[in-house]
Amino acid sequence: MGRLMFLLIFGLTGAGILISLGVWQVQRLAWKEGVLSEIEARIDAAPVALPETVDPEADRYLPVEVSGRFLPGEIHVLVSIKRVGPGFLIIAPFETETGRRILVDRGFVPSDAKAAPRTLGPETVTGNLHWPRETDSYTPDPDLEANTWFAREVPDMAAHLDTDEVLLIARSETDPAIRPIPVDTAGIPNDHLQYAITWFSLAAIWIMMTALFLWRSRAPRQA
Template sequence: MRRLLFLLVFGIVGGGVLVSLGAWQLRRLEWKQGVLAEIEARIAADPVALPTTPDPEADRYLPVRVAGTLGDAELHVLVSTRDLGAGYRIIAPFTTDAGRRILVDRGFIPTEAKARPRRTGAMEITGNLHWPQEIDGFTPDPERDKNIWFARDVPTLAAALDTEPVLLIARSQTDPDVTPLPVTTVGIPNDHLQYAVTWFGLALVWAMMTFYFLWRTRARPRS
């Protein structure tokens, strides 16, 4: 009887813990969906003027419109997209009419277009401010002699092009041969539903195992 009671209590406590973890992930899912909705609304909002001192946290995803001159210099960040394949993001310096120099992510070009000339000069660009976090312990150093970079590390790119550490990711066209890759929420992970299903699945397995051991324990004395 004690063994049965122990198995029952152990099964109920373990199953309760697993169910509570699944419920917690559902709450996290609801929270994350709200965060993503806020980000999407912020990305799609009407553009404003470039802030005087942009903040990497407060101004992340801020829609901005700038007028000025796009420079000839370029940095090529290696990227691969599902729809366009392998290529480069074009990072260029942009001097605003007010005299400020910032970075502009113009968008995507295929690898074979690396050496082709692109439109520069006076233009107006609409996009979103962003400070991507693409550096980790496995990110290679840039191949500066080949102008191949492997991440959009804003301070490093800004130092290379002598600009403010501010990156505007264009959502308007800057050249017919450059495909804008505007900011979206696609790359922001949201795996809470999968985690919830996993925890609830484990809770079901736990309940089945508990029932099985209870049945075996009761059946053993009879046999």
Template sequence: MRRTFFFLLTSGLGLVILLSLGVWQLQRLAWKEGILAEIEAKIAAAPTPLPHTPDPEADKYRPVEISGHFEPGEIHVITSIKGPGPGYRIIAAFQTDDGRRIMVERGFVPTRNKRMDRPLGAAKLIGNLHWPVEVDSFTPTPDTGTNVWYARDVVPMAETLQTDPILVIQRTDPASGLRLTPVGIDGIANDHLQYALTWFSLAFIWAAMTAYFLWRTRATSKGST
């Protein structure tokens, strides 16, 4: 009797913990969906002039309208897009009409078009400020000899192109011929529903195993009498 009571107590605590973890993930899901909705609203807002000193936190995703001209100098960041497949993000130097030199992500080209010339000169475009966090300890060092970068890293890219550490992701096309890669929320992980289902599934299995053990224990007790 004492063993059964201890087993039920332990099993009950385990079930409560698993269910609590599932509920916590549902709460995290609601929180993340709220954050994503805020980001979507910010991305889709009306564009404003480029701030004089953009803040990587406060101005991330801010829509801006800029005019100026593209200058020689590109960085090619290797990536892959569903459909076209492997290719490169083209990040170019851009001189604004007010004299600032910034970076603009012009879009995507397949691998075969990496060395093609892109149009330079005057342009007026709308895009979103972005400071992507893509570099970690496993990211290879850029191959500057072949101009192949393995992730976007604003500060080193700016140093290479001799620009301010400001990146605008273009979302309107001034006849560049590139495939646009506008900012969106697709790359922001939101796996909380999957985690919640996992915890609830484990709770169900835990409860089923507990019930089975109790049934077998009772059947064995009856058989021995």
């Protein structure tokens, strides 16, 4: 009887822990969906003028409209787009009408268009401020000689192009050769549903294994 009680307590405790982890992930899922909804609403809001001072956290995704002109010189960031293939994001210096220099992510071009001439001069750009987090310990340093970068590291790009540490990701582009890649929430991970399913599945397996052990322990032994 003591053995059966031990198995029952052990099984119920383990199942309770696994179920609680699943419930916690469901709660995290609801929280993350709320965060994503807030971000999407912020991204799609009406654009405002570029603030005098910006904060990488408070102003992330802020919709902004600026008028000015694209300047010569650009950075090419190596990327790959699903169902399109490899290519480059075009990061260009932009001087506003007030004389402020910022970075503008104009969008994507295929690899064979990396060196193609781009339209410059007067432009009004609408987009969202962003400070992407794309680097880790495995990210190579940029190949400055080939003008090939492997991440949009705003401080480094700003230093290279002599601009403020401000990146505006354009929603549209007048140059037909450039495909704009507007900011969205697709790149923000939200795996809580998969985690919840995993924990609940483990709980179900745990309960079935506990029931099996209890049944085998109660079954009469063959002489």
